[in-house]
Amino acid sequence: MSEPLKKSGLVVLVGRSNVGKSTLLNSLVGTKVAITTSKPQTTRNIIQGVIHDPRGQIVFADTPGIFTQVPDLLTSKLNEKARDAFEGVDALLYVVDSTRHVGDEETAVHRMVKQSTKPKIMVINKIDSGRQYVDEYLSWRDEFDAVIEVSALQNKNLKELVSKIIDVLPVGEPLYPPDQITNVDNKFWIQELIREKVFIGMHDEIPYSTSVQVDEVDRRKDGTVYIKASVLTTAPRYKKMLIGHNADKVRGIGRAARKEIEMVTGDKVFLDLDVQVDERWAERFD
Numbered sequence: 001m002s003e004p005l006k007k008s009g010l011v012v013l014v015g016r017s018n019v020g021k022s023t024l025l026n027s028l029v030g031t032k033v034a035i036t037t038s039k040p041q042t043t044r045n046i047i048q049g050v051i052h053d054p055r056g057q058i059v060f061a062d063t064p065g066i067f068t069q070v071p072d073l074l075t076s077k078l079n080e081k082a083r084d085a086f087e088g089v090d091a092l093l094y095v096v097d098s099t100r101h102v103g104d105e106e107t108a109v110h111r112m113v114k115q116s117t118k119p120k121i122m123v124i125n126k127i128d129s130g131r132q133y134v135d136e137y138l139s140w141r142d143e144f145d146a147v148i149e150v151s152a153l154q155n156k157n158l159k160e161l162v163s164k165i166i167d168v169l170p171v172g173e174p175l176y177p178p179d180q181i182t183n184v185d186n187k188f189w190i191q192e193l194i195r196e197k198v199f200i201g202m203h204d205e206i207p208y209s210t211s212v213q214v215d216e217v218d219r220r221k222d223g224t225v226y227i228k229a230s231v232l233t234t235a236p237r238y239k240k241m242l243i244g245h246n247a248d249k250v251r252g253i254g255r256a257a258r259k260e261i262e263m264v265t266g267d268k269v270f271l272d273l274d275v276q277v278d279e280r281w282a283e284r285f286d
């Protein structure tokens with residue numbers, strides 16, 4: 001008997017902000033390709049992660065969460081990115097959060113998802129935190145090719161999810177070479193890691209006033225990796241808060257980022273991190 005033909009396809013992860021799309025991507029791929037925080041609007045770029053499976057290859061595209069509560073320039077750009085990501089995919093994973101009510105925002109996202117003619121799987125996430133609102137989501141069950149309850153954080157039901165995805169994917173050639181698991185390059189990954197530490201270390205509107213720019217990544221003769229980066233923020237008062245008393249804030253952010261880069265790469269890292277005012281970074285963001 002001949003072997004079954006292999007499946008291949010691009011699967012987009014869509015949903016509201018903070019439902020756990022990036023956490024799910026990382027757990028599926030088995031490594032941290034996307035940053036995750038407890039704050040909404042963490043993801044700003046489409047990040048791909050790949051599963052190489054004997055049955056085929058799945059390329060996941062993580063998207064910025066759809067977020068309707070702050071009508072600023074960055075939010076509208078992020079929502080547009082998320083909407084554009086619906087195009088040209090082979091299947092759609094609609095990620096919802098079992099710990100939150102379906103509200104206006106979810107209803108709007110659901111409407112978008114419903115319009116897609118692609119195979120669709122509803123992923124009800126965070127079931128480790130209880131299943132309070134699961135029934136609200138299950139009322140949409142009939143619109144989906146499959147519905148599955150998972151915990152991205154605790155790797156629960158993810159094997160079953162992968163099987164359901166493979167079922168709906170077309171037969172095809174792999175999109176990525178066998179040794180590659182992401183489209184994220186080194187510089188972007190460092191930028192994102194620093195941004196994660198800003199999101200974790202700062203509160204209220206400050207994370208949303210910031211972006212991170214990596215200017216230099218250079219391996220020195222002694223093997224040390226020298227990184228020069230800046231946190232950009234839109235106002236002098238935010239800059240002051242990001243620097244903190246005796247520069248303790250920016251130092252803490254830099255230290256946390258450096259430690260993680262060192263842990264992941266095994267390199268000794270010197271991270272030269274400063275804070276700069278740049279009122280217009282969101283205008284340039286694309």
Ligand SMILES: Nc1nc2c(ncn2[C@@H]2O[C@H](COP(=O)(O)OP(=O)(O)OP(=O)(O)O)[C@@H](O)[C@H]2O)c(=O)[nH]1
Pocket residue numbers: 016017018019020021022023024035036037038039040041042043044063064065066125126127128129150151152153154
């Ligand atoms: N209890 C629990 N928490 C989870 C789970 N998955 C994600 N989270 C938490 O939910 C929060 C948001 O996770 P993210 O993965 O950043 O969410 P996201 O959907 O990518 O958010 P945006 O990028 O802002 O759209 C983080 O604090 C995660 O730790 C889960 O399965 N269980």
Ligand SMILES: [Mg+2]
Pocket residue numbers: 021022023034035036042043062063064065
């Ligand atoms: Mg995310």
